[in-house]
Amino acid sequence: MQNTFQLILQGTFETLEMTLISTVLAYLFGLPYGILLKVTGKGEILENKVVHGILATIANIVRPIPFMILLVFLIPFTRLIVGTSLGTEASIVPLTVGSIPMVARMVEQSLNEIPEGIVEAAKSMGASPWEIIVHFLIPEALPSLVSGSLINMITILGYSAMAGYIGGGGLGAIALNYGYYRYKSNILLITIVVLIVIVQIFQESGTKLSKKIKHS
Amino acid sequence: MSKKEPIYILNNVSKIFQDKNSRTVAVDDVSFEINKGEIFGIIGMSGAGKSTLVRTLNRLEEVSEGQVIFDGKELGKLNNKELRSTRKEIAMIFQGFNLLLQKNVLANVVLPLKLAGIPKKEREEKGLEMLKVVGLEEKAKVYPAQLSGGQKQRVAIARALAMNPKVLLCDEATSALDPKMTEEVLKLLQEINETLDLTVIIITHEMSVIEKICDRVAIIDHGKLAEIGDVKEIFSSPKSSAAKHLVLPALTGENPFDMTDKKCYRLVFDGRSATEPVIANLVKETGKYVNILSANTRSVGGVGYGQMIVEFPEDIKDQRVVLEYFNKIGMNPMEVSKAVK
Ligand SMILES: Nc1ncnc2c1ncn2[C@@H]1O[C@H](COP(=O)(O)OP(=O)(O)O)[C@@H](O)[C@H]1O
Ligand SMILES: [Mg+2]
Numbered sequence: 001m002q003n004t005f006q007l008i009l010q011g012t013f014e015t016l017e018m019t020l021i022s023t024v025l026a027y028l029f030g031l032p033y034g035i036l037l038k039v040t041g042k043g044e045i046l047e048n049k050v051v052h053g054i055l056a057t058i059a060n061i062v063r064p065i066p067f068m069i070l071l072v073f074l075i076p077f078t079r080l081i082v083g084t085s086l087g088t089e090a091s092i093v094p095l096t097v098g099s100i101p102m103v104a105r106m107v108e109q110s111l112n113e114i115p116e117g118i119v120e121a122a123k124s125m126g127a128s129p130w131e132i133i134v135h136f137l138i139p140e141a142l143p144s145l146v147s148g149s150l151i152n153m154i155t156i157l158g159y160s161a162m163a164g165y166i167g168g169g170g171l172g173a174i175a176l177n178y179g180y181y182r183y184k185s186n187i188l189l190i191t192i193v194v195l196i197v198i199v200q201i202f203q204e205s206g207t208k209l210s211k212k213i214k215h216s
Numbered sequence: 217m218s219k220k221e222p223i224y225i226l227n228n229v230s231k232i233f234q235d236k237n238s239r240t241v242a243v244d245d246v247s248f249e250i251n252k253g254e255i256f257g258i259i260g261m262s263g264a265g266k267s268t269l270v271r272t273l274n275r276l277e278e279v280s281e282g283q284v285i286f287d288g289k290e291l292g293k294l295n296n297k298e299l300r301s302t303r304k305e306i307a308m309i310f311q312g313f314n315l316l317l318q319k320n321v322l323a324n325v326v327l328p329l330k331l332a333g334i335p336k337k338e339r340e341e342k343g344l345e346m347l348k349v350v351g352l353e354e355k356a357k358v359y360p361a362q363l364s365g366g367q368k369q370r371v372a373i374a375r376a377l378a379m380n381p382k383v384l385l386c387d388e389a390t391s392a393l394d395p396k397m398t399e400e401v402l403k404l405l406q407e408i409n410e411t412l413d414l415t416v417i418i419i420t421h422e423m424s425v426i427e428k429i430c431d432r433v434a435i436i437d438h439g440k441l442a443e444i445g446d447v448k449e450i451f452s453s454p455k456s457s458a459a460k461h462l463v464l465p466a467l468t469g470e471n472p473f474d475m476t477d478k479k480c481y482r483l484v485f486d487g488r489s490a491t492e493p494v495i496a497n498l499v500k501e502t503g504k505y506v507n508i509l510s511a512n513t514r515s516v517g518g519v520g521y522g523q524m525i526v527e528f529p530e531d532i533k534d535q536r537v538v539l540e541y542f543n544k545i546g547m548n549p550m551e552v553s554k555a556v557k
Contacts, residue, residue, distance in 0.1 A: 118316065124274055125328045126300040126328075128296075137514035144316065
């Protein structure tokens with residue numbers, strides 16, 4: 001029993017580690033990506049057909065690829081970056097890469113919700129495109145960006161479980177090793193319960209946080 | 217305001233929206249001037265091109281042809297940086313207020329100052345001062361969602377004033393407001409025009425707004441300048457059909473005198489005669505009377521103006537007597553029986 005507890009604790013820790021780090025990294029790239037996607041669009045403040053076309057195409061190609069396949073496909077790239085394709089750290093690479101387009105689209109979506117009049121007002125004040133992004137778009141989209149990021153985090157959590165299949169750590173690997181290969185269905189059950197609890201916590205805190213910072 | 221100096225000169229301004237399958241001439245060869253310190257109205261029906269026109273005044277819209285000269289500078293010739301600094305002199309308020317909902321009132325008001333790089337303490341002082349001007353200092357920490365429409369527009373005005381602009385453009389600034397709030401905002405605009413000597417340009421589709429506060433008005437019809445002049449003049453003797461349409465709404469649409477076959481006349485009160493009990497005198501002098509179908513008299517720039525639609529007696533001789541009486545006292549009634557439309 002003590003062992004099972006430690007096992008689950010360890011798995012939970014790894015899952016959270018993978019999820020949080022991957023989410024942060026995915027936003028590091030995905031946030032500017034999404035903003036660029038938005039502002040280079042037709043009629044937007046930095047309209048640019050070529051840049052927008054390239055960004056949109058990349059996102060559209062990567063997004064529909066099932067994560068499982070992307071995971072395998074990215075093994076050489078992962079090796080190149082972390083030196084191995086096994087373990088928790090290694091799965092952060094495909095988790096991040098695979099999530100960037102999803103994050104970008106989510107960010108773009110949040111920015112799309114801002115009424116056009118806000119940009120009009122910003123322009124009429126003599127704001128530069130950069131100032132419009134920093135002082136108008138991001139603050140106005142913040143509650144939506146926050147709730148979006150929690151949704152993305154939950155999706156990445158789901159992906160991280162899949163990473164277990166190709167040698168990643170975390171609860172996914174435990175479920176696979178104990179539940180599937182060794183028929184320890186109680187361990188499988190526990191991992192499911194733990195995952196549900198984590199998702200609930202993410203979901204709840206996302207909604208609460210977004211509500212707290214939203215003023216309209 | 218001793219001598220008239222233009223702040224805006226528009227020379228043959230046109231704006232054409234062209235895409236694959238449609239071409240709209242939103243502004244069509246418009247030329248006029250707006251003077252420093254005046255409250256200038258731009259009125260027209262919905263879709264006439266008013267918003268497009270006003271957006272050329274801060275180059276939110278590029279002109280297709282012609283020039284917009286603001287304070288001696290041709291806007292079309294400015295580079296991006298010059299344009300941005302010029303826009304800081306041209307404030308704008310909108311029908312939808314366009315306040316940032318995630319920032320409190322004070323943060324909204326100081327935003328232009330933040331963009332200008334003014335230190336926090338200084339800009340908050342200025343922001344509070346602006347809120348005082350619009351009478352909302354106690355709302356500094358409140359979020360826009362908690363304000364009424366009129367209050368939101370006043371916050372937008374405070375934000376617009378924060379940079380000490382030379383001009384304030386108002387695009388349908390009161391159109392989303394109820395009459396009481398409209399009154400409140402118009403009064404404020406008039407106040408700041410007087411106290412800050414700020415040129416105010418008001419775009420609206422409501423003649424009542426123009427009447428209440430504008431000195432001069434341009435009437436836009438299908439993208440063209442139909443008429444321009446002093447509000448008093450245009451109100452008392454509109455020349456273009458667009459102006460008649462706007463000034464004399466009673467002459468169009470469903471009106472009581474549409475129902476009658478009798479002769480109807482329009483009496484215009486030009487300030488001199490409005491105060492006289494014209495109708496009562498008519499009865500006293502001629503013994504004939506007219507039926508008042510509609511009447512509205514209002515104060516324009518402190519002078520009583522208005523119009524009345526009256527139905528003349530049925531008898532032709534009586535009609536002549538009444539007409540002669542009105543001509544004698546200088547009312548010069550205009551027959552309106554359906555012909556004017
Ligand atoms: N960005 C645009 N693209 C195409 N047509 C436009 C655009 N903006 C305005 N128009 C057209 O120009 C005309 C004038 O519009 P607008 O200036 O908004 O009128 P108003 O403010 O007087 O109601 C309308 O026919 C409108 O459809
Ligand atoms: Mg309009």
